Amino acid sequence: MKKIVVVDDEADICFLLKRFLSKNDFIVETAQNGKDGLALIDSVSPDLVMTDFRLGDITGTDLLTTIKTKRPNLPVLIITGYSDIKVAVNVMKLGAYDYITKPLFPDEILVTVKKAIADAESRKDEEHEYQAAATTSSSSTTTDVAKPARRMSARSKAGYILGNSEISENLFKQVDLVAPTNFSVIIYGESGSGKEAIAQEIHNRSKRKDMPFVAMDCGAISKELAGSELFGHEKGSFTGALQTKIGHFELANGGTLFLDEVSNLSYEIQVALLRVVQERKMRRIGGSKEIDLDVRIIVASNERLLDSAKSGKFREDLYYRFNEFTIEVPALRNRKDDLMLFAGSFLESTNAELSKNVTGFSEDVKNDFLNYSWPGNLRELKNVIKRATLLSDGELIEQKSLPFEIVNYRKLKDLDDEPVAAATSISGLAESAENDDTKPSLKSVANEAEYDMIMQVLRDVNFNKSKAARLLNIDRKTLYNKMKQFDI
Template identity: 50%
Template sequence: MAHILLVEDDLTYSRIVKTFLEKNAFEVVSTTKVREAQNILNSRKFDLIIADFRLPDGTGMELLQWAKAHFPKLQVILITHYSDIRIAIKAMKLGAFEYITKPINPDELLATVRESLSQKIEERKIDTPKEAAKIQKPVAASSYVTGESQEAEKLEKHIHLVAPTDLSVLVLGETGTGKELISKRIHEFSQRKNGPFVAIDCGALPKELAGSELFGHVKGAFTGALDNKTGHFESANGGTIFLDEIGNLSYEVQIQLLRAIQERRIRKIGGNKEIEIDVRIIAATNENLTSQSGDGVFREDLYHRLNEFTLYAIPLRQRKADLEFFVNGFLTESNERLHKSIRGLSPDVWDIFYNYDWPGNLRELRNIIKRAVLLSSGEKIEKEALPLELYDSSFLAERPAQPANPTFQPVASSPALANPAAGQDYKTQWKEQEKELIQKVLQDTRFNKSKTARILNMDRKTLYSKLEKYGLE
């Protein structure tokens, strides 16, 4: 029987969830605070934590980071409101297995709990050094989606351009935009493709152990160093190491990393022997490293070493022409994982997807598709299977709207509005901007008019009328 620690300060909610899980053959201990949870975890063994994000003496994020530092193999599921979506996605970057949103759907909760515990069992099977060594193998074909938008084609062109070289690459982009998939793509097209690809989330590394994790340590180097440890750089020898959230490394570890890049050698913590390494470095961040280097938080010389070539992961709201590619891929993946056979989305759901700005990007889309597949019983995903916040107008009104195309400037910034005397030019300027926007979306969709109409949030009849009006047929 699996043991679950439930951390929820809403006692009614906690009692409902606890009773439901116990009826499904789980043993559940509940508490209301971060500190209480830490004391309980120190006193007995658990397989899974389910924690609300907002707690009286802290947050579920703080509990997650503490738990991963002290019990690395303990699974964590975060409960959150949909307004905290960015926080929830960051939690997954820090090691949470999954997040679920309130109000909790029982089927979703049960499926997520079972999936997290089954993954824990799989991790136990590869717990020995012999089995772990099998993980360091050439990367198989990834779930990377190229897409057809101009932005996607430009990104793919740059990937193929830099992949055969040995340049260090810096991948910039918002959380959830697929920076690791881009990095794997580079590895797959490089001369190192038959070597290991080792991905490290620097944000999830405990600060006091980051040097040991990256470069290894010798027995007795510090309290708790009971054996020699091989670091990630040594494990990645002959291949590629991907350092995600690179800006989270401490200044001391940055110095060690700079030395490793410059000299192509590493030294284990507490060791005297120099170890030669042949590793290509790809780093990623959603932070402004230029600003951090100017503030002395991130070493400027390390920034330039990492930034020999820069790639930009595109936010989903700026590549909606590729939305169908991503949806179909995630739909296939979710059907396989959940043993379902959902064939597509209803027209209402497509409209919602194209009008939503996706603050959590691809990771958010993937989770929503998985949740909707779980909750759907028909052939297609219907509106009712989506979180209410995706299409609730009062919720959407709370967030500033994001333009679908970054090159399109809202008319509010035009001279015609700044100067009432120029109002007679307002309609002309509006038409020019509208024509330019329609042209751009048509090019991105390769003149797929149905897709263009959805992205522009207009029906096909209106689109055809505007195409004729602007001579874009």
């Protein structure tokens, strides 16, 4: 049975997740703070960790960073409120497998947990294949060593959704222009906007399309492991190097290496990377043999590398090596003409994954999608559709299956624009009442103020209803009744 560690400062959440997951044949241990969670992970050696982003002693970011330093291949699911979607997207850059938004739905949890564990096992099997290949071919040529990586190309991502808008057309004109060359490319774009998919598309349209496409998330790997991941190491080269490891450069030999969030690499690794880029040769850590490389490098960043170079975070000479061609991937909020095309594609793939037959979206849902700002971009859209498809019981995805923040985006945005607007409306209430035929009643004003107070407290506590009830000085039943009254 697979083991799961749940870390959440709410005892109720820990209890419910343990009971639910245990009934589905998982061994579950729980902790209510980050310190105890880390100790539990060390003692239990779980197959998966689920953690709330907001913990009492540390943040989910700190917990995730520590876990990834100790056990980089351990999948971590972040539990967060939908108002923290930007935080969740940033945490995924640090190596989280996925995020689950509150309120929690059992079916969604089970699907995500099983997929995370299955993907981790699949990666582990592939790594064992590569290690076995390295062990049995230590005297082989460089070309022979790189052969196992070619199996990765068959598992690479499917073609990118092109889109019909002018923005998409201009984007893929650039892809078509640079793909046949061997230029290094820098791809800029917000988190979740599809930078890796664009890199994959460049590879697919290049002369290297039948060779490996290997991706490395530089933001999800600790400084200590980055060198070994990039260049590999020989058996016994350092403590813990129990066998020879093939690095990403060798795995990508003949093909394309994609380095996501490249600015997160340490200065020492940047120095080593510059030498490899210049000479097209490398040595494994602890090795003496020079390995010839024929690798096209594509890098991505959500911050300007030249700005990072000027601030001393990124080597300027390395930036100019990479900057042979630049592509800007637009944010989803700027691609509204393509949004429903993306949504339809994600719905199709989700139907296949979940064995569902949802055919489309209601008009209300389409309007909600078009009005929403999508801070998490395509990744957020994909997750929203997966969740909504899972919850849908009809042919169309309806509003009831969408997260609260998307359906109520306009209303919440108006709340964010307060208190200036609120103060103005209250101070001018008497004056407007004298001149307006539809004078507000005292009851309607009180209801509006009560709604605003409940919403503000719910958002402040990340929609934790127990905490909200305590702050409002009412019991949970009264809070639920109020939420029902105001259709929250």
